[in-house]
Amino acid sequence: MSVSAISPTRSPAIRWRTHIDRALVLLLILALWQAGSLWVGTYWLSSPWATTTRFVELVLNGELIRHSGYTLAEAGAGTLIGGFPAVLLPFLLRRHPIIVAILDPFMVGGYGAPKLAFAPLFLLWFGIGMESKIALTASVVFFIVYFATLAGVRALDPRLVQMAQIAGASERQIARHIVMPSAVPNIFAGFRIAVPYAIGAAVIAELISSNRGLGYLVQTGAMNFDTTSVFAAIVAATLLVHAANALMNAFEALLMRWRPPLQSMMET
Amino acid sequence: MAATLLEVRALGKRFAQRQDRDKGREPAPWVIKDLSFSVRDGEFLTIVGPSGAGKSTLLNIIAQIDIASAGEIVFDGATVSTRDPRALRPGIDRRIGYVTQDDNLLPWRSTLDNVLFALEVQGRLDAQARARAEMLIRTVGLAGFERYYPHELSGGMRKRTALIRTLVYDPPMILMDEPFAAVDAQTRTQLQADLLTLWELGRKTIIFVTHDITEAIALGDRALVLSKQPSRIAAEHVIPIPRPRNVKDIFALPGFAAIHERIRADVQ
Numbered sequence: 001m002s003v004s005a006i007s008p009t010r011s012p013a014i015r016w017r018t019h020i021d022r023a024l025v026l027l028l029i030l031a032l033w034q035a036g037s038l039w040v041g042t043y044w045l046s047s048p049w050a051t052t053t054r055f056v057e058l059v060l061n062g063e064l065i066r067h068s069g070y071t072l073a074e075a076g077a078g079t080l081i082g083g084f085p086a087v088l089l090p091f092l093l094r095r096h097p098i099i100v101a102i103l104d105p106f107m108v109g110g111y112g113a114p115k116l117a118f119a120p121l122f123l124l125w126f127g128i129g130m131e132s133k134i135a136l137t138a139s140v141v142f143f144i145v146y147f148a149t150l151a152g153v154r155a156l157d158p159r160l161v162q163m164a165q166i167a168g169a170s171e172r173q174i175a176r177h178i179v180m181p182s183a184v185p186n187i188f189a190g191f192r193i194a195v196p197y198a199i200g201a202a203v204i205a206e207l208i209s210s211n212r213g214l215g216y217l218v219q220t221g222a223m224n225f226d227t228t229s230v231f232a233a234i235v236a237a238t239l240l241v242h243a244a245n246a247l248m249n250a251f252e253a254l255l256m257r258w259r260p261p262l263q264s265m266m267e268t
Numbered sequence: 269m270a271a272t273l274l275e276v277r278a279l280g281k282r283f284a285q286r287q288d289r290d291k292g293r294e295p296a297p298w299v300i301k302d303l304s305f306s307v308r309d310g311e312f313l314t315i316v317g318p319s320g321a322g323k324s325t326l327l328n329i330i331a332q333i334d335i336a337s338a339g340e341i342v343f344d345g346a347t348v349s350t351r352d353p354r355a356l357r358p359g360i361d362r363r364i365g366y367v368t369q370d371d372n373l374l375p376w377r378s379t380l381d382n383v384l385f386a387l388e389v390q391g392r393l394d395a396q397a398r399a400r401a402e403m404l405i406r407t408v409g410l411a412g413f414e415r416y417y418p419h420e421l422s423g424g425m426r427k428r429t430a431l432i433r434t435l436v437y438d439p440p441m442i443l444m445d446e447p448f449a450a451v452d453a454q455t456r457t458q459l460q461a462d463l464l465t466l467w468e469l470g471r472k473t474i475i476f477v478t479h480d481i482t483e484a485i486a487l488g489d490r491a492l493v494l495s496k497q498p499s500r501i502a503a504e505h506v507i508p509i510p511r512p513r514n515v516k517d518i519f520a521l522p523g524f525a526a527i528h529e530r531i532r533a534d535v536q
Binding site: 162164165166168169173184256258259260 | 358372376386
């Protein structure tokens with residue numbers, strides 16, 4: 001899994017230790033970056049310090065916030081538009097395994113196809129504005145979430161369904177009280193993978209052609225041989241991914257209190 | 269003498285033959301064959317048999333979550349369809365409860381919400397039902413754990429939750445498939461005592477399957493012994509120990525040793 005909910009929760013001592021180690025890794029990355037920029041020259045590779053100053057500058061003059069806002073809006077809209085049918089479809093097809101089987105090779109194709117290669121087509125169809133970015137993002141999110149949800153619906157424990165049937169539950173009640181909750185962890189896992197991809201897809205679509213967004217910032221920076229701005233925009237995109245991930249974590253913790261805290265036990 | 273509630277006549281079960289190239293068209297072996305018995309209204313019947321004697325399969329067929337291959341079942345005066353998988357009616361209109369070997373609690377529901385599940389889907393969740401649920405929770409010592417999720421409960425507590433989840437909606441007959449097999453000896457004795465306390469409250473008809481002869485004697489009015497595969501009724505014993513019984517001291521009661529010895533001789 002590309003991005004996860006890894007958070008050490010066992011004891012305050014371990015938590016602090018992890019924070020310190022993370023800071024050390026960050027420092028190492030910054031040091032390597034600094035060394036690299038000294039080695040090849042700031043014309044080719046901007047320094048961390050210059051990037052930081054530019055970042056602050058762009059935040060203060062509102063540029064970075066504005067462009068981040070566009071990228072975030074595109075990624076968010078694409079996640080909703082792609083994610084909603086992706087969650088719904090496996091539930092609707094739960095009682096129709098033959099349709100799922102017929103669709104399968106096409107879904108696998110859609111999942112595996114290099115969707116970024118479709119970006120020029122989407123630009124042609126939906127124009128240079130946000131719509132084309134939303135379309136690309138939605139197509140990326142849809143397939144990831146579809147397969148995750150499908151796995152969740154299939155992972156259903158038939159004994160829980162039998163228990164509910166014996167208790168007198170109708171098909172609709174079983175879907176709502178048994179199938180849906182048991183698929184929630186998988187749906188979440190799907191979105192957890194899909195959301196960073198969504199932000200990445202929005203940025204790349206902007207790179208190809210746009211007049212706003214973080215990808216646009218990267219593109220104009222590169223055209224002006226301004227690697228500092230390129231890095232500032234990349235840092236902003238990375239922070240967006242982190243913020244989205246933190247939001248997912250909070251949401252997940254709220255929705256899945258019923259799960260045993262197995263993950264954190266294994267991690268620390 | 270009370271009326272017969274359930275009658276099983278010449279029941280047979282064979283599972284579908286696996287597609288095995290070497291074996292050709294050899295018919296599947298009978299798991300259960302020519303099995304007949306009946307249960308009176310309000311009777312506590314125990315069924316003892318070695319592992320793999322088809323005990324769970326028998327209960328699954330009675331609960332209508334599995335089909336039979338031969339024979340018929342009469343429940344409450346009406347013949348029940350047992351052969352057609354599409355005609356199965358799990359728990360026949362909420363009149364047959366089933367406490368399975370695994371507790372099958374819904375992991376996303378708290379103790380209280382698991383107990384209330386059947387009432388909720390049956391649309392019977394009124395103040396009276398809630399009061400009954402609370403009474404049962406207190407009776408089995410789960411007071412204070414109403415808001416806990418299953419993963420936060422001990423094995424014995426989960427068994428108690430599973431037990432009262434079925435008792436709370438008051439089905440006239442309850443099937444129990446080794447419900448206490450997976451807990452330690454002391455907890456098991458306590459659970460057996462709890463079960464008898466609860467049974468004295470309502471005197472349901474119970475079919476309790478176990479491989480433990482002592483348990484069969486401690487709980488039952490009558491014990492049936494199953495043979496090895498293909499399963500039939502090998503012997504029948506009326507338990508001569510008067511009620512109320514003290515499960516903890518069951519060994520010391522007059523008549524225990526003799527009936528234990530007789531049943532043990534019949535269990536192959």
